[in-house]
Amino acid sequence: MTSQIIATHSVGATVQTVLDRLFAKIRSEEYSLNTRLPSERALASEMGVARNTVREALDVLEDCNVIKRRPGSGSFVTYRSEDAPQQGDSSVAMETSPLDHLVVRGILEPEMVRLAVINMNPREVWELEQLMSKIEGVHTDVAAFVKCEEEIYRKIAEGTRNSLLASCYNLAIEASRVSLRITLLRRHLTPKRILEYQQRYNALFNAIASRDVERAVEFIKLHLLEEQKLFFRDN
Incomplete structure (x- = not known):
């Protein structure tokens, strides 16, 4: 992806927290380019939130071109860390x-x-x-x-x-x-x-x-x- 990250709608505080945590993992390359993210169920369990909260956060990340969902396969990172600043x-x-x-x-x-x-x-x-x-x-x-x-x-x-x-x-x-x-x-x-x-x-x-x-x-x-x-x- 380009390093442009844009979300066009507001989110609640819990969703924002999930967004921040997921994006931090992606930027640090814990989830690197083309990596498949854990399932919604696994992420919800890891972060102690409901699955619909994770789903909303993933919706925003996909809107921002940070991830790409593939039906039947899962969510994959499309963010290129080399586009980020030093x-x-x-x-x-x-x-x-x-x-x-x-x-x-x-x-x-x-x-x-x-x-x-x-x-x-x-x-x-x-x-x-x-x-x-x-x-x-x-x-x-x-x-x-x-x-x-x-x-x-x-x-x-x-x-x-x-x-x-x-x-x-x-x-x-x-x-x-x-x-x-x-x-x-x-x-x-x-x-x-x-x-x-x-x-x-x-x-x-x-x-x-x-x-x-x-x-x-x-x-x-x-x-x-x-x-x-x-x-x-x-x-």
Whole structure:
């Protein structure tokens, strides 16, 4: 699988615990690529939960492309550990809470956008425009939308001409990508919400393309504020 892990619906606390434990075993390669997972009955017994709880956790993992169910054969790991970050970065990413992630974004993104407006060359602006067109073509696929978001933010980070800032932001992206707890927060990405985000990103691109530093920075601050509101509303 890619290292993208997206769940499109919320789960209960017990299911989340099972998810965390199973995913930790998969990431550590206790259950490596193509390994058949224990049966639902065995997992339920091992974790002291009901079989339907395990089944719901497996449903989410399959939605996230972490495992693949084969009728009559069982559930097999499709997560490729080599796609994961190096151990040091992985440790930081896995320990980052959703709130910590928002705080870091609030620190990095305004300055990142400011530098990108100043430093992006015409070719990079054109490439960013192509990514904006790509994300506008996504309407319901949450995983595809988040992947497009990553590409947009990476392109903006590259445009800063500050490799350290870009590296820091890549780690922030990794934190949002590898943590099931964080990606489960993406459940608010309904088709309506996706459309709203597309409109925001289009406004951001227009500000970058017109070299309007003040408007671009103000936009990203407002966008972050809206994401913070969603986070606190859901928590």
